[in-house]
Amino acid sequence: MEDKKLHAVLDHLTLQEKIGQLIQLPGNFFDVHTATTGPEKKLGIDAAVVDMCGSVLNVAGAEKTRRVQDQHLKKNKIPLLFMSDIVYGFKTIYPIPLGLGATWDPELIEKDYQNTADEAKASGNQVAFAPMVDLVRDARWGRVLESTGEDPLLNSQYASAMVRGFQHNFDAKHGIAACVKHFAAYGAVESGKEYNSVDMSERELRQNYLPSYKAAVDAGTKLVMTAFNTMNGVPITGNKWLLKDILRDEWGFDGIIISDYAAVAELVNHGFVPTNHEATEQAFNATVDIDMKSPCYANELQPLLKEGRIDVQKIDEACWRVLKLKNEMGLFEDPYRGASVEAEKEQLITPKKRALARKTANEASVLLKNDGILPLSSDQKVALIGPYSNSQELIGLWAVHGDTKDVISIETAFNEKVDAGHLRSTLGTSLMAADDNYQGMGMSESQFKQAILSSDEQKKEDQKVAELSAWADVVVMPVGEHTVQSGEAGSRANINLPAQQVALIHRVAKSGKPIVLVTISGRPLVLSDVETDASAILQAWFPGTEGGHAIADIIFGKTNPSGRLSMGFPRSVGQLPQYYSHLSTGRSPLTSGHSSRYMSKYTDVKDGPLYPFGFGLSYHQAEYRNLTLSQDKMMADQTLQVSVELENSSAIAGTETVQLYLQDVFASVVQPVKVLKDYQRVTLKAYETKTIVFTITAEMLQFYGQQNQLTIEPGQFNVFVGNNSRDCMKTSFEFI
Numbered sequence: 001m002e003d004k005k006l007h008a009v010l011d012h013l014t015l016q017e018k019i020g021q022l023i024q025l026p027g028n029f030f031d032v033h034t035a036t037t038g039p040e041k042k043l044g045i046d047a048a049v050v051d052m053c054g055s056v057l058n059v060a061g062a063e064k065t066r067r068v069q070d071q072h073l074k075k076n077k078i079p080l081l082f083m084s085d086i087v088y089g090f091k092t093i094y095p096i097p098l099g100l101g102a103t104w105d106p107e108l109i110e111k112d113y114q115n116t117a118d119e120a121k122a123s124g125n126q127v128a129f130a131p132m133v134d135l136v137r138d139a140r141w142g143r144v145l146e147s148t149g150e151d152p153l154l155n156s157q158y159a160s161a162m163v164r165g166f167q168h169n170f171d172a173k174h175g176i177a178a179c180v181k182h183f184a185a186y187g188a189v190e191s192g193k194e195y196n197s198v199d200m201s202e203r204e205l206r207q208n209y210l211p212s213y214k215a216a217v218d219a220g221t222k223l224v225m226t227a228f229n230t231m232n233g234v235p236i237t238g239n240k241w242l243l244k245d246i247l248r249d250e251w252g253f254d255g256i257i258i259s260d261y262a263a264v265a266e267l268v269n270h271g272f273v274p275t276n277h278e279a280t281e282q283a284f285n286a287t288v289d290i291d292m293k294s295p296c297y298a299n300e301l302q303p304l305l306k307e308g309r310i311d312v313q314k315i316d317e318a319c320w321r322v323l324k325l326k327n328e329m330g331l332f333e334d335p336y337r338g339a340s341v342e343a344e345k346e347q348l349i350t351p352k353k354r355a356l357a358r359k360t361a362n363e364a365s366v367l368l369k370n371d372g373i374l375p376l377s378s379d380q381k382v383a384l385i386g387p388y389s390n391s392q393e394l395i396g397l398w399a400v401h402g403d404t405k406d407v408i409s410i411e412t413a414f415n416e417k418v419d420a421g422h423l424r425s426t427l428g429t430s431l432m433a434a435d436d437n438y439q440g441m442g443m444s445e446s447q448f449k450q451a452i453l454s455s456d457e458q459k460k461e462d463q464k465v466a467e468l469s470a471w472a473d474v475v476v477m478p479v480g481e482h483t484v485q486s487g488e489a490g491s492r493a494n495i496n497l498p499a500q501q502v503a504l505i506h507r508v509a510k511s512g513k514p515i516v517l518v519t520i521s522g523r524p525l526v527l528s529d530v531e532t533d534a535s536a537i538l539q540a541w542f543p544g545t546e547g548g549h550a551i552a553d554i555i556f557g558k559t560n561p562s563g564r565l566s567m568g569f570p571r572s573v574g575q576l577p578q579y580y581s582h583l584s585t586g587r588s589p590l591t592s593g594h595s596s597r598y599m600s601k602y603t604d605v606k607d608g609p610l611y612p613f614g615f616g617l618s619y620h621q622a623e624y625r626n627l628t629l630s631q632d633k634m635m636a637d638q639t640l641q642v643s644v645e646l647e648n649s650s651a652i653a654g655t656e657t658v659q660l661y662l663q664d665v666f667a668s669v670v671q672p673v674k675v676l677k678d679y680q681r682v683t684l685k686a687y688e689t690k691t692i693v694f695t696i697t698a699e700m701l702q703f704y705g706q707q708n709q710l711t712i713e714p715g716q717f718n719v720f721v722g723n724n725s726r727d728c729m730k731t732s733f734e735f736i
């Protein structure tokens with residue numbers, strides 16, 4: 001409907017109805033409506049609030065959403081908005097975003113998210129609580145799973161692509177609304193501990209942590225979700241500087257700000273305010289529009305209005321933002337927005353969508369080591385030994401609407417590749433350790449029991465392992481962490497492979513047969529203690545619905561791996577947080593003249609990552625040559641061309657991700673030793689040579705100065721070009 005009519009709708013709402021639009025409740029409030037024992041009582045709100053509320057959390061499926069909408073519309077003329085965690089797929093599940101980050105292929109990811117929007121819309125979901133664009137430098141944090149990694153440029157490009165994908169052709173009938181999260185800097189939680197504090201300079205925040213949210217806002221995200229953490233002592237959900245001054249006033253965001261789950265009420269737990277009353281005042285005056293799953297807005301907005309502590313005009317403005325989105329999505333004309341069982345049959349997990357998921361999982365996988373054992377051939381005798389050998393648990397913790405029964409396991413996929421009788425498989429050992437604190441991970445005892453072996457079962461496995469190792473030409477070992485060990489509330493202080501899996505790998509190594517490790521994880525694991533046992537290591541992440549196929553495609557050479565890490569792998573958890581774009585310090589091991597002791601390093605672990613940002617191997621052989629600049633000086637109104645010759649010196653076609661890094665060698669605020677400024681994915685035929693050209697612009701030379709302003713300073717800039725952040729060719733120019 002036209003805005004004029006929509007304004008009339010707003011004007012005819014009572015104050016309580018307007019406040020209702022600012023409340024979001026989970027699905028269980030809508031199934032059983034019993035005020036006495038129902039969830040309302042537990043939450044501390046009146047049953048009447050349920051009939052007034054404006055949006056629902058995590059209800060999906062055409063039948064269910066239509067039923068809930070029908071029930072709601074009997075009591076409320078404003079249709080519900082259905083919002084859900086749709087982070088890396090809906091029914092067709094893609095690799096976790098840390099894997100998507102390793103594709104360096106935002107265009108492909110945009111298509112994935114278009115497909116996801118089509119599935120979600122058919123199933124009655126209108127808003128995705130994604131993309132999650134938090135920059136992460138600490139693999140202990142469980143939610144690194146949902147992030148695309150440690151680099152602001154790469155994260156920004158994925159943020160834009162995911163928003164564009166969700167909101168493709170966005171109107172009453174197309175696309176779903178994106179809700180970028182978690183604003184802001186949730187990925188910088190101290191010690192990688194979940195829900196912990198964040199403290200950093202405004203300069204660091206602006207230079208590294210805000211760009212990806214800004215990219216999502218510039219791409220037109222319809223919603224922004226507040227983060228659970230504090231920023232310099234002020235909890236985000238009550239942080240007016242971040243939410244109003246920066247997000248709304250400086251960036252011009254005029255969409256909906258929604259709190260994270262119960263985060264308004266948690267302002268009390270933070271010690272920011274004494275009661276829900278003040279929590280509501282702080283969040284509302286910081287312009288949080290929707291209170292997700294807390295009693296605050298329901299119970300406190302009217303009293304605050306009476307006390308004159310909030311402005312009724314602001315209620316209208318917040319309600320207008322919600323009504324405007326509902327109107328934009330055509331809900332007043334079609335409250336189901338096309339969701340139907342027929343639409344689901346047409347959209348959900350189609351062969352075409354599976355094919356794209358398989359392609360994406362191929363591009364997301366990163367070959368970390370290969371002494372030449374890969375690719376395997378179909379006539380080799382292959383033993384699959386590892387807890388993930390025949391598992392369908394390959395979709396990760398946040399695949400809320402995915403179904404593991406749709407997943408292709410590694411064993412199923414391998415059976416399609418090897419000659420008859422050339423594949424044997426066994427678990428080898430359990431996924432989790434018997435002393436894991438499964439209750440602390442939210443696991444039930446029965447769920448935990450499925451993840452461990454009894455001592456008798458382990459004895460039988462030991463025998464099978466010995467037999468299969470002796471029989472095989474090569475042993476492929478799918479190992480890793482359990483789904484519940486990463487994702488939200490999945491922070492870990494130890495990120496090595498579990499001891500029983502390390503022991504299994506060592507045992508198989510003693511057989512003398514070559515080992516191909518396939519790591520299934522929601523984070524970079526520490527692989528230092530098994531790296532030398534393996535002839536090859538393939539990092540598959542939680543690879544999604546088509547995970548088994550993608551792993552088999554690479555291992556048997558149907559695909560030449562092109563994945564490049566968007567987050568480095570540490571040698572030890574003690575190095576964290578760790579990232580490639582670090583500062584030089586006054587005593588860098590690379591440049592310091594001090595004795596071997598007095599340098600910025602550890603005495604017990606080799607410096608730097610085991611596998612650096614941007615790293616990944618392929619089956620082809622790429623040579624980088626002749627790095628040249630168009631000129632050795634550059635002025636602000638000029639650009640400078642960087643060219644490099646790239647030769648595929650092998651008989652295998654492949655894709656190289658050529659990476660361009662810059663270093664501002666001297667500046668009034670010291671700058672990192674390297675910062676990614678551009679990259680190109682280049683396909684090369686066998687023995688093909690190409691010249692790759694990058695253009696350096698003045699904008700690439702900017703940084704946030706001592707007054708937190710974007711600035712640029714004359715001086716030397718080093719230029720690095722290579723296929724990862726460590727092994728680069730180098731030259732330099734002067735900005736004058």
Ligand code: GLC
Pocket residue numbers: 057058085129181260261488
């Ligand atoms: C969770 C997460 C957030 C999610 C929300 C709704 O606690 O922090 O990412 O979208 O609640 O499930």
